[in-house]
Amino acid sequence: MTQEELKDIARCGETTTIQFKEQFTGQKEIAKEMIAFANTLGGQIFFGIKDKTGELVGLSYDEIQTISRELGNAANEQVRPTIYITTDVIRADGKHFLVCSVAQGKNKPYKNLNGEIWVKQGADKRRITENSEILSLFQDSGSYQADAAGVQETNFDDLDRYALNDYLKKVYALNLDKLSDNAEQMLKNIHVLNHNGIPTLAGYLFFGKHPEYYCPTFMVKAVSFFGNELAGTQYRDTKEIVG
Structure with missing residues (x-):
């Protein structure tokens, strides 16, 4: 200086x-x-x-x-x-x-x-x-990640096994039912469950049976515009997607 x-x-x-x-x-x-x-x-x-x-x-x-x-x-x-x-x-x-x-x-x-x-x-x-x-x-x-926090009062049974199985097949070519005892560890590895076996916030929002019960403040807000340009300003519609 x-x-x-x-x-x-x-x-x-x-x-x-x-x-x-x-x-x-x-x-x-x-x-x-x-x-x-x-x-x-x-x-x-x-x-x-x-x-x-x-x-x-x-x-x-x-x-x-x-x-x-x-x-x-x-x-x-x-x-x-x-x-x-x-x-x-x-x-x-x-x-x-x-x-x-x-x-x-x-x-x-x-x-x-x-x-x-x-x-x-x-x-x-x-x-x-x-x-x-x-x-x-x-x-x-970087020492805390909100989406990795556990959703209290939920457990593995609160997850939609069909949605989970479909995801695992598409992404990892795995079948949840065939993983048997390794299923929980697999879900921990991909951060659907935390280290205590509780669904993470991200995992529950994606695969929870009733996310609106335990995460009522979260939603997907979709906004549609005419055309395919990122800078488009011709508004078409908005929808809040919950549950």
């Missing part, structure tokens, strides 16, 4: 990916900023710049060394799982500034030692507590 780029960032103010700090404000507070960046789009913390005005204050050599050490400790000791950061020193107008870069995390959600989860909300951050938002972070990291 050049000094002109740094000065331009300071003039534009804080954003979702940019934060200013005149000085280090404590490991716990900085850890919240790191967590919010890692759980959202990543970002950079600029030390030596006033957050309200963007004034370039600068840091001394000792301040840079102290802040660099504290940043590493915060990332290692105040965040779970650990966040990996990079730091850089930029010189502008005869002053020095420390830049801490935090990449978007691969192991979301990140949280502090109190279990608090923070995300960016514009230039600020906010703590999230809603299960749906937390699950969304798990999905972003």
